[in-house]
Amino acid sequence: MSDERFEFSRRLGQAMSAAGYEPRPATLFRLFNARYTGRSVSFQSASRWLGGRSIPEQDKLQVLAELFGVTPQALRFGESTTRVAEARAEWNRMGARERAVIDTYLALPARQRELVGELVKALAQTDRKSTR
Structure with a gap:
């Protein structure tokens, strides 16, 4: 066994x-x-x-x-005494402005958060293409 x-x-x-x-x-x-x-x-x-x-x-x-x-x-x-957690170093480096933007984003309705996510993805893809 x-x-x-x-x-x-x-x-x-x-x-x-x-x-x-x-x-x-x-x-x-x-x-x-x-x-x-x-x-x-x-x-x-x-x-x-x-x-x-x-x-x-x-x-x-x-x-x-x-x-x-x-x-x-x-x-x-079994119960674990250790937890797997995301490294939060980049969150600690954020300024007040970035935190306010994230708080505002989180307060949006789900559909609007989806749209913002799509916009961010599109901007990131455009940025990647322009740096090639």
Whole structure:
């Protein structure tokens, strides 16, 4: 049994227990198939998930997460103490004028933001062509 599958089965069992269910294949099988709109899974699949022998596909993982009140990411990968974040250095170099423009842009209705985006793309393409 791989560590990844074992850790997933441990998290699944904990999520079931925290939601008030006994982490047993029969319970998981019944709960999952009552909620899942696709082709039902077999008892053996539920047993493999809880036994650390397999990890469900993403659509099934999402249903499991909803059933037990956790995020699919936490169920699949565990809680992470680190976050992936965008580097913000260029945002820190912006002046007040640029920030005001962005704030004004964000206040526009969605369709107008789309138009502004198209205009910016067109200007950038024109600028690239003229610098060649």
